[in-house]
Amino acid sequence: MEIKSMHFKSRAAAQLANTGLQSTLKKVKGKFVDKRRDAIADYAGQGGDFEDLREAGREVRNRVLADLDLWLEMFESKATARGATVLWAKDDAEACRIIVDIAKKHGVKKATKSKSMVSEEAGLNRALEAAGIQPVETDLGEYILQINDNEAPSHIIAPVVHKSKEEISDLFARVHKKPRLTDIGEMTREAREVLRSHFLSADMGISGGNFIVAETGSVAIVTNEGNGRMVTTVPKVHVVLTGIEKVVPTLEDLTLLLRLLPRSATGQSISNYVSVLTGIRGAGDLDGPEHMYYVLVDNGRSNILGSEFNAMLCCIRCGACMNHCPVYQTVGGHAYGWVYPGPMGSVLTPLYVGIENALDLPHAATLCNQCGVACPVKIPLPELLRTLREQQVERNLRPLGERLALKAWAWVAARPALYHLGTRFAVRYLNWLAGGKKSIPVLGAAPEWTSGRDFPAPQGRTFRELYAKRSGK
Numbered sequence: 001m002e003i004k005s006m007h008f009k010s011r012a013a014a015q016l017a018n019t020g021l022q023s024t025l026k027k028v029k030g031k032f033v034d035k036r037r038d039a040i041a042d043y044a045g046q047g048g049d050f051e052d053l054r055e056a057g058r059e060v061r062n063r064v065l066a067d068l069d070l071w072l073e074m075f076e077s078k079a080t081a082r083g084a085t086v087l088w089a090k091d092d093a094e095a096c097r098i099i100v101d102i103a104k105k106h107g108v109k110k111a112t113k114s115k116s117m118v119s120e121e122a123g124l125n126r127a128l129e130a131a132g133i134q135p136v137e138t139d140l141g142e143y144i145l146q147i148n149d150n151e152a153p154s155h156i157i158a159p160v161v162h163k164s165k166e167e168i169s170d171l172f173a174r175v176h177k178k179p180r181l182t183d184i185g186e187m188t189r190e191a192r193e194v195l196r197s198h199f200l201s202a203d204m205g206i207s208g209g210n211f212i213v214a215e216t217g218s219v220a221i222v223t224n225e226g227n228g229r230m231v232t233t234v235p236k237v238h239v240v241l242t243g244i245e246k247v248v249p250t251l252e253d254l255t256l257l258l259r260l261l262p263r264s265a266t267g268q269s270i271s272n273y274v275s276v277l278t279g280i281r282g283a284g285d286l287d288g289p290e291h292m293y294y295v296l297v298d299n300g301r302s303n304i305l306g307s308e309f310n311a312m313l314c315c316i317r318c319g320a321c322m323n324h325c326p327v328y329q330t331v332g333g334h335a336y337g338w339v340y341p342g343p344m345g346s347v348l349t350p351l352y353v354g355i356e357n358a359l360d361l362p363h364a365a366t367l368c369n370q371c372g373v374a375c376p377v378k379i380p381l382p383e384l385l386r387t388l389r390e391q392q393v394e395r396n397l398r399p400l401g402e403r404l405a406l407k408a409w410a411w412v413a414a415r416p417a418l419y420h421l422g423t424r425f426a427v428r429y430l431n432w433l434a435g436g437k438k439s440i441p442v443l444g445a446a447p448e449w450t451s452g453r454d455f456p457a458p459q460g461r462t463f464r465e466l467y468a469k470r471s472g473k
């Protein structure tokens with residue numbers, strides 16, 4: 001697993017200095033937020049209460065996690081009874097090995113793929129290529145990234161949200177070797193033509209799974225482009241690659257979560273294509289795979305189960321938390337350095353790759369709780385971020401200077417007279433730095449604070465001084 005998250009600060013600084021990216025982020029800023037808000041209003045117009053739906057979604061996900069092993073066992077037996085093979089991968093390397101082995105067993109030369117974040121986690125495309133198998137991404141966003149030198153997605157449901165139409169237009173002209181198009185509809189048709197030939201010539205289809213259903217042994221896949229259906233039904237082999245936490249007990253639970261997911265993600269009442277696939281092609285079926293495999297990946301999930309971060313396993317990968325996050329909106333997804341960006345990524349990445357390997361991420365949030373309020377399954381993201389910060393302190397993982405400064409502050413704060421003296425000194429020092437102006441361009445002791453903005457000068461005296469004056473004490 002490739003880890004870059006140690007460097008969030010420098011990556012974020014680079015994204016802030018990228019004027020093209022900043023202009024694209026400004027254009028998309030708030031779009032998903034507005035769509036979600038409108039979808040919730042529509043739902044209320046139909047007599048629905050979105051808060052009730054969120055509560056019910058949280059209950060389903062918690063019920064799953066309370067007996068995860070039992071639901072997974074039930075899923076395995078039901079899926080097997082319908083002709084599928086269920087395989088378990090303890091980590092990303094094992095997931096890749098299993099899928100490469102399946103491909104070799106069936107003589108696969110080309111595999112079409114529909115969107116799967118677990119595939120990104122595992123680096124599956126690299127493993128397939130190393131084994132001489134051509135992976136072809138068929139989600140339009142993922143396809144664009146793949147033909148752009150296998151660029152990483154920057155959002156879990158809109159992987160190419162960081163790219164402008166003009167950039168994609170140039171890319172298509174260069175890679176497709178066709179005249180440059182500027183109309184989005186025409187560009188999409190051109191990509192569809194390219195992808196169609198891959199759909200028809202692939203020996204294997206690899207999909208993610210938004211959910212897997214224990215009572216029927218099915219996988220549910222939602223897409224807006226229909227590529228999921230082509231990937232899962234045309235080739236003779238279908239592999240579902242998903243995380244062990246994606247199981248839901250019943251079809252009824254599934255329908256509940258399918259009402260929450262698109263409204264929270266794209267503001268749709270339902271995704272354009274909802275596929276519930278159960279087992280291999282039956283006698284008389286016109287399509288469907290002859291062989292179906294589930295590769296259910298742990299990759300650190302069972303370590304989270306039952307821990308203080310258990311709630312994170314409720315995540316249904318809707319992206320609402322990042323859409324509402326002021327940090328994500330400003331720096332984009334690539335600053336986070338690994339597969340999952342935004343608040344959910346700032347919790348998940350340290351848990352998956354090790355807290356010591358992603359020290360910056362729990363601090364890449366203002367704790368404003370926009371994410372917690374938007375999350376359809378009520379994951380308390382700010383609380384989890386705070387717990388990660390606490391664990392960093394407990395394990396002495398914060399930089400020495402920061403630890404000493406906090407110790408000094410705590411010592412002073414416990415001594416009111418000294419604290420009073422200290423704040424008086426600090427206010428006078430800051431006023432001296434401001435030199436009579438309203439802001440401080442360079443903060444002497446902590447110049448990092450002012451590298452991208454001015455620091456406001458103190459407005460007069462300290463709170464204690466003002467209080468004393470006004471109360472006459």
Ligand code: SF4
Pocket residue numbers: 314315316317318319320321322344371374375376377378379
């Ligand atoms: S944490 Fe919540 S809001 Fe964020 S992706 Fe997961 S379910 Fe959606």
